[in-house]
Amino acid sequence: MSKEQQNKDEIFAEKMAPSDFVFDEKVAAVFDDMVNRSIPGYATILSMIGVMADRYYQAGTDIYDLGCSLGGASYAIAEQLSARDYSIRAIDNSEAMITRLQQRLSEDHTLRIDCRCEDILDTEIENASIVVLNFTLQFIPRERRQALIDAIYKGLTPGGILLISEKILLPDPELNELLIDLYHKFKESRGYSKLEISQKRTALENVLLPETLDAHRRRFCDSGFRASDVWFQCFNFASMIAFK
Ligand code: GEK
Numbered sequence: 001m002s003k004e005q006q007n008k009d010e011i012f013a014e015k016m017a018p019s020d021f022v023f024d025e026k027v028a029a030v031f032d033d034m035v036n037r038s039i040p041g042y043a044t045i046l047s048m049i050g051v052m053a054d055r056y057y058q059a060g061t062d063i064y065d066l067g068c069s070l071g072g073a074s075y076a077i078a079e080q081l082s083a084r085d086y087s088i089r090a091i092d093n094s095e096a097m098i099t100r101l102q103q104r105l106s107e108d109h110t111l112r113i114d115c116r117c118e119d120i121l122d123t124e125i126e127n128a129s130i131v132v133l134n135f136t137l138q139f140i141p142r143e144r145r146q147a148l149i150d151a152i153y154k155g156l157t158p159g160g161i162l163l164i165s166e167k168i169l170l171p172d173p174e175l176n177e178l179l180i181d182l183y184h185k186f187k188e189s190r191g192y193s194k195l196e197i198s199q200k201r202t203a204l205e206n207v208l209l210p211e212t213l214d215a216h217r218r219r220f221c222d223s224g225f226r227a228s229d230v231w232f233q234c235f236n237f238a239s240m241i242a243f244k
Contacts, residue, residue, distance in 0.1 A: 009034040012199040021203040023069070028096035031070050037190035038200075039135065040183070040234035042072075048232065049132060049163050050076035052241065056161045057081060058129035064155075065090040066120040067136025071101045073163075074113045077130070082110075090115040091123055121148060125155025133164040134239075138208050146219055153223040156244040162225070165232075165239040167210045179236040186235065213238060 009030040021027075027034065036042055053063065053076075065074045068090035077088060090113050092098050098117040105113055121144055125131065131152045137145055152162055170176040187197050213230060220228040220242040228242035 007033060009037065010196075012196040012203070013193065015195065016199060018199070018202050021200070021207045023092075023094035023097060025096040028070070028094065028100050031097070031100075035069070035072070037192065038187065040186050040237055041232060045134070045165055045232060045239050046072050046076040048239075049073050049134065050080035052161070052163060052231075053077040053130050053132075054080040056130055056159070057084065057086060058157060058159065059085065061127050061129035061157055061160070063088045063130045063132070064123070064125055064128050064152075065132045065134070066123065066152075067133060067139065068092045068101065068115065069094070069097050071104065071113060071115065073132045073134045074115075075111075077132075078111050078113060086112055088113045091118050091120055093117060093119045123151075125151055127157060128152075128155045129157050129160045131156060131160070131162045133162065135165050135167070137164060138166050138210055142209055142211070146222065149219050149223045153225060153244060158244060160244045162220070162228075162242040162244075163239070164216070164242070165237065166216065167208060168216075168233075168236050168238045169210045169212050170236065171212050171214070176236070183235045183237075210236070213240070216240060 007030045011026060011030065057063065063077060063086060065071070065088060068074055069092060071090050074088045074090045078086070090101065095117050098115055101115045105111055105115060120136070121140070137148070140148060156162070170179060184197050217228055225242040225244060228240055230238050230240050232239040
């Protein structure tokens with residue numbers, strides 16, 4: 001583990017005035033720790049994305065990792081495809097994330113990961129057999145999500161797949177509250193205090209906008225995906241696959 005990966009997330013540890021969450025340098029510096037302690041099953045999700053990429057990657061196509069942060073999904077895919085002639089486009093609109101990812105990539109020239117700082121709403125997706133949206137769509141304004149999924153569908157080759165993970169809403173309010181509460185217990189078990197959990201929740205309120213699994217399914221169907229389903233879920237976090 002590199003020195004950078006050991007940085008502990010203490011961003012919300014002290015009492016502070018509420019403000020919206022942003023993917024700035026402070027977050028990028030502790031992101032590995034944050035994501036591992038905040039997303040139940042994160043390490044499993046990444047390695048399974050690698051396994052699925054290995055099955056569905058088509059030679060001569062590109063892989064897109066949209067909202068790549070520090071490239072967790074890209075690295076997992078690169079590891080699985082290391083013996084093949086793959087090409088990954090890792091995109092994020094946080095300069096802090098991309099600067100750090102570039103630095104990491106410069107340490108290993110065997111990786112075929114090309115990263116760039118760009119709004120994924122402007123990304124031209126073409127000749128893709130795999131598109132990854134690992135906990136990214138939830139940060140896109142709701143009214144722009146259909147157009148993004150449409151663009152992904154259009155850019156996928158026949159037989160291509162979309163791998164997407166999201167924080168989700170449950171239609172039943174009681175169950176929804178229960179899963180949120182269990183999720184907060186999970187965070188406490190990972191060392192976050194009640195104050196950290198509540199301040200982060202407030203910071204994400206206007207920024208991370210979850211939807212139900214049905215809303216996601218409907219959107220995939222409306223874009224033209226022939227089938228989609230959940231392949232992993234823990235509390236209110238779910239990973240889905242959609243097939244072109
Ligand atoms: C992982 N996928 O480790 N354009 C580009 N990037 C964006 C946009 C946008 N419009 N909106 C948000 N992002 C990663 C984890 S984190 C999830 C993804 C989380 C980026 C944002 O800058 C951030 O890096 C990422 O989406 C979301 O597998 O922190 O919960």
